[in-house]
Amino acid sequence: xxxxxxxxxxxxxxxxxxxxxxxxxxxxxxxxxxxxxxxxxxxxxxxxxxxxxxxxxxxxxxxxxxxxxxxxxxxxxxxxxxxxxxxxxxxxxxxxxxxxxxxxxxxxxxxxxxxxxxxxxxxxxxxxxxxxxxxxxxxxxxxxxxxxxxxxxxxxxxxxxxxxxxxxxxxxxxxxxxxxxxxxxxxxxxxxxxxxxxxxxxxxxxxxxxxxxxxxxxxxxxxxxxxxxxxxxxxxxxxxxxxxxxxxxxxxxxxxxxxxxxxxxxxxxxxxxxxxxxxxxxxxxxxxxxxxxxxxxxxxxxxxxxxxxxxxxxxxxxxxxxxxxxxxxxxxxxxxxxxxxxxxxxxxxxxxxxxxxxxxxxxxxxxxxxxxxxxxxxxxxxxxxxxxxxxxxxxx
Amino acid sequence: xxxxxxxxxxxxxxxxxxxxxxxxxxxxxxxxxxxxxxxxxxxxxxxxxxxxxxxxxxxxxxxxxxxxxxxxxxxxxxxxxxxxxxxxxxxxxxxxxxxxxxxxxxxxxxxxxxxxxxxxxxxxxxxxxxxxxxxxxxxxxxxxxxxxxxxxxxxxxxxxxxxxxxxxxxxxxxxxxxxxxxxxxxxxxxxxxxxxxxxxxxxxxxxxxxxxxxxxxxxxxxxxxxxxxxxxxxxxxxxxxxxxxxxxxxxxxxxxxxxxxxxxxxxxxxxxx
Numbered sequence: 001x002x003x004x005x006x007x008x009x010x011x012x013x014x015x016x017x018x019x020x021x022x023x024x025x026x027x028x029x030x031x032x033x034x035x036x037x038x039x040x041x042x043x044x045x046x047x048x049x050x051x052x053x054x055x056x057x058x059x060x061x062x063x064x065x066x067x068x069x070x071x072x073x074x075x076x077x078x079x080x081x082x083x084x085x086x087x088x089x090x091x092x093x094x095x096x097x098x099x100x101x102x103x104x105x106x107x108x109x110x111x112x113x114x115x116x117x118x119x120x121x122x123x124x125x126x127x128x129x130x131x132x133x134x135x136x137x138x139x140x141x142x143x144x145x146x147x148x149x150x151x152x153x154x155x156x157x158x159x160x161x162x163x164x165x166x167x168x169x170x171x172x173x174x175x176x177x178x179x180x181x182x183x184x185x186x187x188x189x190x191x192x193x194x195x196x197x198x199x200x201x202x203x204x205x206x207x208x209x210x211x212x213x214x215x216x217x218x219x220x221x222x223x224x225x226x227x228x229x230x231x232x233x234x235x236x237x238x239x240x241x242x243x244x245x246x247x248x249x250x251x252x253x254x255x256x257x258x259x260x261x262x263x264x265x266x267x268x269x270x271x272x273x274x275x276x277x278x279x280x281x282x283x284x285x286x287x288x289x290x291x292x293x294x295x296x297x298x299x300x301x302x303x304x305x306x307x308x309x310x311x312x313x314x315x316x317x318x319x320x321x322x323x324x325x326x327x328x329x330x331x332x333x334x335x336x337x338x339x340x341x342x343x344x345x346x347x348x349x350x351x352x353x354x355x356x357x358x359x360x361x362x363x364x365x366x367x368x369x370x371x372x373x374x375x376x377x378x379x380x381x382x383x384x385x386x387x388x389x390x391x392x393x394x395x396x
Numbered sequence: 397x398x399x400x401x402x403x404x405x406x407x408x409x410x411x412x413x414x415x416x417x418x419x420x421x422x423x424x425x426x427x428x429x430x431x432x433x434x435x436x437x438x439x440x441x442x443x444x445x446x447x448x449x450x451x452x453x454x455x456x457x458x459x460x461x462x463x464x465x466x467x468x469x470x471x472x473x474x475x476x477x478x479x480x481x482x483x484x485x486x487x488x489x490x491x492x493x494x495x496x497x498x499x500x501x502x503x504x505x506x507x508x509x510x511x512x513x514x515x516x517x518x519x520x521x522x523x524x525x526x527x528x529x530x531x532x533x534x535x536x537x538x539x540x541x542x543x544x545x546x547x548x549x550x551x552x553x554x555x556x557x558x559x560x561x562x563x564x565x566x567x568x569x570x571x572x573x574x575x576x577x578x579x580x581x582x583x584x585x586x587x588x589x590x591x592x593x594x595x596x597x598x599x600x601x602x603x604x605x606x607x608x609x610x611x612x613x614x615x616x617x618x619x620x621x622x623x624x625x626x627x628x629x630x631x632x633x634x635x636x637x638x639x640x641x642x643x644x645x646x647x648x649x650x651x652x653x654x655x656x657x658x659x660x661x662x663x664x665x666x667x668x669x
Contacts, residue, residue, distance in 0.1 A: 194430075198567065208566055212558060215575040307635045310574060330638040333558050343566045350567075 007054030198347030410504035466513030475539025534594035540587030614664030
């Protein structure tokens with residue numbers, strides 16, 4: 001029994017295509033049943049996230065035949081609607097799909113309806129057999145294949161996909177072992193490498209920066225100037241780390257009120273934001289003002305009124321809202337979007353350096369799975385925390 | 397093993413402080429990016445050797461080992477390491493060791509100068525519980541001031557990195573600067589209280605009638621240091637006082653203390669009857 005993978009991800013295809021292959025969670029059990037009924041796979045797990053759609057299958061078929069059938073199944077599913085009756089789905093339904101090796105998919109794929117024909121060049125779908133299929137599974141679990149390198153969300157999604165398949169009896173000895181091992185390796189990698197260390201988004205870097213200045217964010221009050229997307233994310237991240245309160249000042253009071261309500265904070269008219277400076281600890285600025293709204297002359301008396309308490313200014317506006325000169329004031333820490341991005345980039349660089357170590361760990365941990373004794377289905381296994389009392393999948 | 401004296405144990409401790417200093421340079425160059433126990437363990441090992449040296453000296457003279465400059469200096473370093481080992485239990489404050497070890501190494505090397513450790517007579521010059529209290533609290537206070545200066549140095553380094561957008565400011569595992577400021581303030585306050593107790597105990601020590609208490613250089617110097625630290629602590633309450641100035645003040649005060657401690661001691665008739 002060979003473990004194979006077929007799928008498409010953010011590496012191989014644009015979102016316009018991925019979204020057409022995505023499986024709604026409610027439909028996955030039916031899709032798995034259909035897949036096994038077709039005889040292509042003895043065991044199967046479907047992973048469908050915003051960045052990837054993958055089928056992990058244990059099959060007795062020759063890989064070439066298995067992939068052809070799986071392609072038909074996947075594309076057949078892709079053109080069917082998410083709300084279609086899965087029970088009637090069979091690999092033959094994929095006949096309408098068009099595979100063309102001569103015509104690569106344009107990156108600007110026009111938005112297609114779910115029922116439209118899928119044109120694939122072939123490069124969008126990847127197919128992997130052992131040992132690459134298992135390596136791929138491990139890499140996905142460790143976040144090495146993710147868009148945000150080292151992120152942990154994928155592990156939860158993978159566990160969810162596996163649990164769903166397992167509960168419905170669509171997994172057996174091969175996939176149980178492979179997935180349990182992958183989860184174990186992901187935990188090991190997270191503990192023993194720096195692949196998940198640091199923040200690689202502007203919002204989380206801003207939070208990290210605040211944590212370098214203030215003993216605790218619990219007592220910190222935050223002022224949001226302007227209501228841009230990044231400032232909203234940053235404020236949200238600060239709140240999630242315990243920031244005490246949020247005050248929103250925007251040229252549109254209505255917009256400020258909506259945002260403040262969302263944060264459980266309060267809104268103030270834009271022309272009154274300076275009065276808030278005496279109380280706050282962190283200010284996030286992202287107005288569309290064409291000039292500096294805060295300069296040294298304006299901040300100096302405010303700092304005196306604040307009794308020189310530390311003040312973190314996060315200026316994510318372009319053009320900048322805060323005059324760089326204010327950074328020369330005592331206890332003022334000013335960071336603009338480039339400063340934050342530089343930190344995020346450095347973290348990413350560090351994570352990339354860890355890839356080789358992670359791959360080495362994966363190569364070591366994958367060996368037991370490839371031993372001949374593990375390639376045969378068995379009636380009992382002790383590896384899977386009781387997740388697979390019976391190693392053969394139950395009949396669909 | 398009789399030839400292996402307390403000074404040898406202290407020498408070993410100083411060598412480990414030296415090792416810790418070298419290791420600290422690497423930690424510094426790496427930007428304190430990874431949690432590190434090695435420096436803590438090195439300083440713990442040095443502390444054990446240091447304690448053995450102090451205990452052996454104490455037993456050999458049957459008295460608290462604070463009777464000459466070698467012993468006093470050894471005591472200052474010991475109290476600073478002891479305080480660090482407690483504070484260093486908090487993971488992020490463990491890096492304080494990287495700032496403290498160069499100071500400890502320098503003090504240790506200085507203490508090992510043979511002139512600072514003249515042989516005792518049949519009985520130590522300073523005996524009695526009040527004398528021990530006076531000497532021990534003052535030297536513990538110096539240790540606290542020393543560690544406070546190390547924390548202030550750490551604060552200044554991190555604050556500089558944050559101000560000038562050095563990547564290591566965010567990437568390092570150093571504690572937040574606000575917490576460092578609190579730690580510095582508390583260490584100095586603890587040192588100041590001990591210093592006050594020590595000075596007060598000193599007033600009641602028996603002394604020869606010929607020696608004037610208020611005219612003694614060491615007493616004048618001590619009162620001066622007491623006023624300096626009081627002023628620094630009081631300045632924290634001022635609205636316009638910046639954390640940076642406070643930290644610079646703490647470092648400068650301790651450097652001044654280190655540079656003048658031995659000189660004023662030698663000039664003092666009270667301490668050299």
